[in-house]
Amino acid sequence: SGQLEASQEELNRRRDECIQLHSVLANQTKGLKSVASNNYSTHVDIINEDGELVLAFEAQKKINRQLEDELQAEKIRWKSERxxxxQEIERLKEDNDRQQKILSVNLTKSPQSQxxxxxxxxxxxxxxxx
Incomplete structure (x- = not known):
């Protein structure tokens, strides 16, 4: 159960990390738009004439997709592990029940029967x- 809790904590940590990265990306995008409009106002095309912003944005989207894919893979892995x-817990419970029954029966039997x-x-x- 401790391993399950640790897995859940790791999953939550990864989810929070992904949310933070999305937030950072959104803030950076706002910041870039703000800088562009403040500094270049009507000449916004000047800062993007070689397509750098588009390339940077596409790279950022690719990174986000990769992080989301990793998060999904982690979720699947943790679910499977859980x-x-x-199943292991159920098997151990059944084994424990079986042993308790044997113990209770043995307390009333002779040493040979035990x-x-x-x-x-x-x-x-x-x-x-x-």
Missing amino acids: EDLQ QEAFMQHEITRLTSEN
Whole structure:
């Protein structure tokens, strides 16, 4: 369960990071537009005559897409890991229940019967592991 919580925290951290990056990009875009309109007003085309702004914007969009893809991949990986851990928890609960039943039965049996029950449990456990 601790590993599941750590995975969830990592996922939340990545999500927050992605949100922050989107915010930074939006602020940078506003800043560039503001600088362009303040400094060049009617001659905005001058600062973009060689297409640098378009290239920078496209590069930023590509980075954002990559970050979003990474975030989605992490979500899928954490979800799969969570399901695996939940299955392991269920298996351990079942094993625990089985052992408790054996223990309660063994408390009322003779030593010979206890040994036979233990051997049967071990055979069952080893069979289920393989």
